[in-house]
Amino acid sequence: MLNSLLEKIGIQVLGFLDKAGDFAVVSGRAVAAIPRRPFDGRNLMRQFLAVGVNSIPVILLTSLAVSMVFAVQLVYGFKQFQAEGLAAQVNGLAIIRELAPVISGLMMAGRVGSAMAAELGTMQVTEQIDALECLATDPIQYLFVPRLLASAITLPLLVCLSIYVGYWGGHFLLVAVEGQSSVIYANDFYKLLTIRDLYIAMTKAFVFGVIIALVGCWRGYRTFGGAEGVGNAPTSSVVTSSLWILIADFFLTKILLV
């Protein structure tokens, strides 16, 4: 009884280590393949479109919603000790330091990470990845590199957009609804922040972009088992990359902030 339980746990742990090792190897190969020729500009542009341009509406809406809800909560909270004036400052702090990078990262994990896993998964089970190998094309170079570059470069830009939208979301709530002064809001939003906070936000966004692309592509690349396998790949990639985004966020904050 106990033996079989231990055995099961052991198998689970070994399986996890196996996967982690494989992920590390594949990721290393993907990074090493970035400067390798031939350079595939068309594919890269297509990925920029898919990851970047097509994500703008999602980022816009979520950032607006989150920043407004947060402003409502702040105003309500600070009202209890007559400090509504602090709402703008804290809102700015929260948006730039945490909300914009993390919310954008999670949304993108759901939007593009899952799409990558599904696409590569389908290619795997229909032998298209084998066909790439046979046409002397490294699937990791051909499929991973454009997605990795697009995701790592686009995510910081999307986070900038998210911050900008968040600023106006807070502005709408605090100035238009709560009747605070717009000049004071514009000053207060950045009051608790330094330029370093923007760097930190961009670093986070970059790391999240790398996580999303690598996990999504890796999960798709290692798909097996037909339609069911393809069905599992996006789900598992979203869960895994969301988890890693949150873990990375904690450590990045801890390391970069002090």
Place this chain on the structure above:
Amino acid sequence: MESAPVIDVVNLSKAFGPKVVLSNVNLQVNEGESLVVMGGSGTGKTVLLRNIMGLLTPDAGHVAVDGKIIQQLGREELFETRKKIGMCFQMAALFDSMSVEENVGFALTRHTSMTPGEILNRVDECLEMVGLKGSNKLRPSELSGGMKRRVGFARAIALKPKILLFDEPTTGLDPVMTDVIGRIILGLKLELGVTSITVTHDLKSAFEIADRIALIFRGECIACETPEAFRVNPHPVVQQFLRGDADGPFLQDPPPPRREPRETSRSTFDPLQSV
């Protein structure tokens, strides 16, 4: 002294879990030679080709292409070797997010410095060979099964590789198109000196294109000889395979009993009688 074989399969064994698919297979293909591999469905012909391509790793033995042992090559060298090999997949394995033209021209775009115009010419040439002229802009989802197979064939030969591996290139094609594919394979051999391995179930085209025929039976290569010798091979499995008869040692389980066709139905459906 005889030159080394271009493809050298040495003591190759491969099993999936407890299921042994290939055991101790030896095959040599010399330069400019066309080998046809036959065998029952599920005997490991595709597995053999995938081992040669380096898509699967053998449990024992090895495959050498041009004197290089595939399983020992680094990724870069492996891709260099694969540039010399064209492979035609059983299920075509076309890139379904690309058009027919992009599929056929894929290797040309990536591995040659040809201009887009030159690539287009070569793509048109290949598509014309397989009777698909003018299908350039179609997507794989808009093609029939046989058309997909022919596009896969065109993609395999586009780069003019020295070595070609065909996995059932004619299954699912009509008899006329089967003959066309057979002629293309023969033409490639005679004009360009291509070395090829063709897996097929079609006896007629097998005897046409083969310099040697190999038969795989229960994971072993039980015959590998010229078509003439193959035809008169006394091995009961070979003879049963050539007759296409269900009775014999070929099947593991006994086949369903033979039933004589009824007289009436035979006369009604005889196509020659109505002429």
